[in-house]
Amino acid sequence: MNVAEPDYRYHTLVVTVENKSGVLARVAGLFARRGFNIESLAVAPTDDDRFSRLTIVVDLESAPLDQVVKQLDKLVNVVEIRELHPGSAVERELMIVTVEAEPDRRDELVEQLDRAGGKVLSVGADRMMLSLVGPPKRIDEFENLLRPFGIVELQRTGRVALAVLDEDA
Amino acid sequence: MTTTPMDGGQALIRALENEGVDLLFGLPGGAILPVYDPLIDSSIRHVLVRHEQGAGHMASGYAHATGRPGVLMVTSGPGATNAVTALCDAHLDSVPMVCITGQVPVGAIGTDAFQECDTTGITMSVTKHNFLVTEAQDIPRVVKEAFHIATTGRPGPVLVDIPKDIVDPGNPASAMEWSDDIEMDLPGYNPDTGVDKADIAAAADLIRSAERPVLYVGGGILKARAAEALRQLAELTGIHVVTTLMARGAFPDSHDLCLGMPGMHGNFTAVTAMQEADLLVALGARFDDRVTGRLDGFAPDARIVHVDIDSAELGKVRRADVAIRGDCRVAIEALVAELQADGLGDADRVAWRSRVSGWQERFPLVYEAWVPGQALKPQYVIERLRDLSPDDTIVASGVGQHQMWASQYWNFDHPYTWINSGGLGTMGYAIPAAIGAKAGMPDRMVWAIDGDGCFQMTAQELVTATVEGFPIKVALLNNSYLGMVRQWQEMFYDERYSEVFLSKDVPDYKMWAQSMGCEAMRVDDPDEIDAAITKANEIDDRPVVIDFRVMAEEKVYPMVPSGATNSDLVVPPLQADQPR
Numbered sequence: 001m002n003v004a005e006p007d008y009r010y011h012t013l014v015v016t017v018e019n020k021s022g023v024l025a026r027v028a029g030l031f032a033r034r035g036f037n038i039e040s041l042a043v044a045p046t047d048d049d050r051f052s053r054l055t056i057v058v059d060l061e062s063a064p065l066d067q068v069v070k071q072l073d074k075l076v077n078v079v080e081i082r083e084l085h086p087g088s089a090v091e092r093e094l095m096i097v098t099v100e101a102e103p104d105r106r107d108e109l110v111e112q113l114d115r116a117g118g119k120v121l122s123v124g125a126d127r128m129m130l131s132l133v134g135p136p137k138r139i140d141e142f143e144n145l146l147r148p149f150g151i152v153e154l155q156r157t158g159r160v161a162l163a164v165l166d167e168d169a
Numbered sequence: 170m171t172t173t174p175m176d177g178g179q180a181l182i183r184a185l186e187n188e189g190v191d192l193l194f195g196l197p198g199g200a201i202l203p204v205y206d207p208l209i210d211s212s213i214r215h216v217l218v219r220h221e222q223g224a225g226h227m228a229s230g231y232a233h234a235t236g237r238p239g240v241l242m243v244t245s246g247p248g249a250t251n252a253v254t255a256l257c258d259a260h261l262d263s264v265p266m267v268c269i270t271g272q273v274p275v276g277a278i279g280t281d282a283f284q285e286c287d288t289t290g291i292t293m294s295v296t297k298h299n300f301l302v303t304e305a306q307d308i309p310r311v312v313k314e315a316f317h318i319a320t321t322g323r324p325g326p327v328l329v330d331i332p333k334d335i336v337d338p339g340n341p342a343s344a345m346e347w348s349d350d351i352e353m354d355l356p357g358y359n360p361d362t363g364v365d366k367a368d369i370a371a372a373a374d375l376i377r378s379a380e381r382p383v384l385y386v387g388g389g390i391l392k393a394r395a396a397e398a399l400r401q402l403a404e405l406t407g408i409h410v411v412t413t414l415m416a417r418g419a420f421p422d423s424h425d426l427c428l429g430m431p432g433m434h435g436n437f438t439a440v441t442a443m444q445e446a447d448l449l450v451a452l453g454a455r456f457d458d459r460v461t462g463r464l465d466g467f468a469p470d471a472r473i474v475h476v477d478i479d480s481a482e483l484g485k486v487r488r489a490d491v492a493i494r495g496d497c498r499v500a501i502e503a504l505v506a507e508l509q510a511d512g513l514g515d516a517d518r519v520a521w522r523s524r525v526s527g528w529q530e531r532f533p534l535v536y537e538a539w540v541p542g543q544a545l546k547p548q549y550v551i552e553r554l555r556d557l558s559p560d561d562t563i564v565a566s567g568v569g570q571h572q573m574w575a576s577q578y579w580n581f582d583h584p585y586t587w588i589n590s591g592g593l594g595t596m597g598y599a600i601p602a603a604i605g606a607k608a609g610m611p612d613r614m615v616w617a618i619d620g621d622g623c624f625q626m627t628a629q630e631l632v633t634a635t636v637e638g639f640p641i642k643v644a645l646l647n648n649s650y651l652g653m654v655r656q657w658q659e660m661f662y663d664e665r666y667s668e669v670f671l672s673k674d675v676p677d678y679k680m681w682a683q684s685m686g687c688e689a690m691r692v693d694d695p696d697e698i699d700a701a702i703t704k705a706n707e708i709d710d711r712p713v714v715i716d717f718r719v720m721a722e723e724k725v726y727p728m729v730p731s732g733a734t735n736s737d738l739v740v741p742p743l744q745a746d747q748p749r
């Protein structure tokens with residue numbers, strides 16, 4: 001398993017919320033009002049359609065984690081909060097990116113892509129669209145690798161995370 | 170299970186009745202109209218206000234005085250926005266309230282319809298929670314949830330936004346089936362009130378060994394109805410008590426262990442005892458900046474035991490050595506039991522007690538004597554009011570100098586007798602809050618102590634008081650200034666007075682009050698004060714307003730200048746030479 005080096009400035013909260021209109025606004029409003037910084041935020045339904053799950057990466061330079069968690073917990077629609085310490089979380093992010101890929105540089109690009117474990121999604125006359133799933137650190141690194149080729153468009157999902165499994169889980 | 174067909178409007182009123190609501194403060198309009206019709210047939214009494222902010226503060230005053238949630242009902246758009254100040258006020262002071270707002274029909278939401286506003290969006294940050302109901306069938310459940318949330322855990326205001334179509338009997342969307350069996354669905358709300366035994370033991374240990382302990386008591390004690398428990402704890406341990414602006418009356422001012430109010434305008438002993446303490450036991454208090462002064466210089470030697478029902482308060486401002494999440498009454502009772510079982514320890518507090526009593530002797534609350542030719546001394550007016558009114562009089566206050574003098578000079582010996590706007594500091598709070606208190610406690614005398622600036626913000630509710638029969642009394646401390654701001658300009662802006670002078674004689678408060686159906690008097694001479702108060706206290710069939718002409722130059726002392734530490738408390742000139 002490829003666990004990227006943890007970055008202790010960021011902390012991941014996996015927040016289960018009621019799947020009701022306005023809940024995201026409550027969470028976002030709370031962060032804005034209290035001056036907490038969100039590094040990234042991903043939202044998706046869970047296997048139970050009454051609930052959604054937010055994966056929030058908090059920038060801990062803006063506030064102590066304890067305050068963020070307690071204030072979040074006060075929101076009536078927040079059902080559960082799990083803190084994932086960087087060292088004990090499996091984190092993944094998806095990037096899709098369109099890069100300049102003149103025919104003469106294409107091999108080089110595909111080689112980098114293979115090494116990173118990414119995929120080619122579509123190929124144009126002199127551009128390629130690629131995707132990569134991985135720990136956020138690796139996505140950062142790959143993004144840097146691509147830069148010299150010329151990034152046309154790039155979209156990242158923000159990270160999602162779950163706790164590392166115990167030995168006996 | 171049997172169900173009864175009804176429309177959403179009937180269901181709303183029925184749901185409010187089920188919650189035990191006896192009084193509703195409000196003002197109708199288009200979107201909420203259908204709910205006002207079934208109200209005619211309800212046991213609930215509606216009090217028609219003159220401004221929705223007034224309805225909100227009345228609900229707040231009612232809640233403070235009775236301990237039951239205050240309820241208001243207003244229309245969409247401007248009705249809702251007018252209530253926002255009162256909601257924010259209640260949010261900051263943790264007052265249990267439920268606000269029903271009308272909304273445009275479900276299908277019109279988001280179209281900028283007439284009198285549409287995003288009420289739940291606007292009030293999201295000034296309520297404990299809010300709901301937009303979109304189906305008539307959900308009304309009973311949501312109302313039940315709203316009252317549950319408003320009154321449990323850390324109390325607060327909850328808003329329920331109700332689109333017109335789901336309460337309008339002419340609209341099929343309003344059809345619903347009433348069932349008495351209403352189940353709440355709040356999977357994310359667990360206002361846990363148990364306390365951890367180990368934490369209690371740790372707190373008791375700190376108390377046993379403290380040589381300079383102070384019980385720092387906040388409004389949470391009143392919310393938890395823990396005044397009696399607090400008294401037991403104080404008397405058992407012999408530890409002094411300070412009562413914050415939100416907690417005046419939670420511990421009797423006349424008790425030997427009471428040091429009175431701490432904070433920016435607290436008395437010297439309360440402020441200094443906290444500052445010099447080696448242990449602060451914070452009970453339902455939140456280390457507000459008006460109490461701590463500059464934080465990095467606050468109570469530097471004190472260890473902290475912090476009890477609060479809201480875990481987010483623990484460690485928010487000041488790190489606690491022992492943090493106890495829980496209901497104050499439960500926690501204090503556990504602490505008393507622990508101290509009774511395992512002893513009080515043998516810390517030597519003799520020296521501390523003598524320091525405290527030394528401060529009390531050298532630094533009582535004082536003001537300079539009145540000199541003929543001067544306008545009235547506001548502090549003296551309050552002292553006379555205090556001494557001539559029943560011991561259990563409820564006092565509601567506005568915001569400004571008069572508020573601080575009222576808190577300082579009144580003698581609060583009973584819980585739930587002091588009602589003010591602490592967190593938000595909302596000018597205009599006094600009159601509607603007094604009306605709400607009187608509505609909830611009709612047999613008690615209720616005085617509003619108000620400033621002339623405040624009076625002009627909400628005086629129209631005296632019309633409500635007259636018409637609806639709430640004979641409150643208003644002591645208007647009229648200094649013709651926005652006095653508190655004037656004081657800051659005098660002390661910190663080189664006496665450059667900018668936009669603080671109101672007017673010497675406009676409006677004519679006596680005529681204004683009379684026109685609103687009140688008995689009205691004006692007092693300029695100290696010798697007339699007692700007679701005016703006595704006369705006011707004998708009137709019980711209409712509101713009374715006394716326009717006391719007080720000195721504009723008078724300042725509130727002591728004072729911790731903003732940005733200073735509590736050690737730099739400024740004492741009144743009369744005490745400037747006293748050794749600290």
Ligand SMILES: Cc1ncc(C[n+]2csc(CCOP(=O)(O)OP(=O)(O)O)c2C)c(N)n1
Nearest residue numbers: 569570571596620621622623650651652653
């Ligand atoms: C709604 C509102 N606006 C402004 C303020 C700022 N403010 C605090 S005290 C005060 C003066 C209040 O004047 P008055 O009611 O006459 O009381 P006084 O201080 O003179 O006793 C002002 C303007 C406030 N607290 N609330």
Ligand SMILES: [Mg+2]
Nearest residue numbers: 620621650652
């Ligand atoms: Mg004034």
